[in-house]
Amino acid sequence: MGVKKLINNVRFKTGMANCAEYMDLIHDVIDDQATPDQEVYLRRHLKMCLKCVDHLNLEQELKMAIKQKIVDRAVPSDLAESIRTKIENTTL
């Protein structure tokens, strides 16, 4: 086990891990931007840290709420036609 890993393990077990460093990762994970390794690294911390679990859950709910509850407006019915007409009349 490398020194860095050892230190990290000690920090996890003693609750001294710096949660700030997981904030980026939490967003990366919910936005599907983390590598599998990074995800494992975060999950490992989540086993020990309720604060980050709460944070992850809340961010996830917020993202889902935005996705599901903000509804699209209907496109004005004449917009597509007016764009097509303009394009038809444009020479490059």
Added chain:
Amino acid sequence: MEEDHTGKQEYSEKESKQLFEAEFMPHLGALYNFAFKLTYDEDDSKDLVQDTFMKAYRFINSFQRGTNAKAWLFRILKNSFINDYRKKSKQPAKVDYQEVEGFYNSKDTDKPATTTDLRVDMVKNMIGDEITNALNSLDVDFRTVIILCDLEGFTYEEMSKILDVPIGTVRSRIHRARNLLKERLSTYAAKMGY
């Protein structure tokens, strides 16, 4: 998204129009909604979207077939909004991101205590209008990243190209935007006596 500004090609008039119809028009709805969330005005949104499509057509030779047309169009629309429409409207001045990012990146772990008093259940119970209003109350740059990321599902890399900022800035802007959104929702919830 692979955008190549150097690799220009010459599409024929017919090819251009086919490309326009096949690659650009399918994104009309998403662009209109993006425009509306930036301007809150139906006529401004229509103008903005028409301008975007006209610009896209005029510069179609810089568009590479098979690349991300949606991101390309979003970038044009966002630039048009910044350059033309924002000037006309009374949008507040740009926030100072250095200050904002410094705030976020500070080593202080227990920053805004917003998450502790805003529970998951409350977010779940929020109705669409409440979330829409909270989103609308954000400064346009913060609103934009939420739209691009959460509503449109662009990757950080795509957003970095659409917004012309480094990925690190995209990241910190998303975090900041979400924290602000939570603050607004939390204030709202308190007012409603949740």
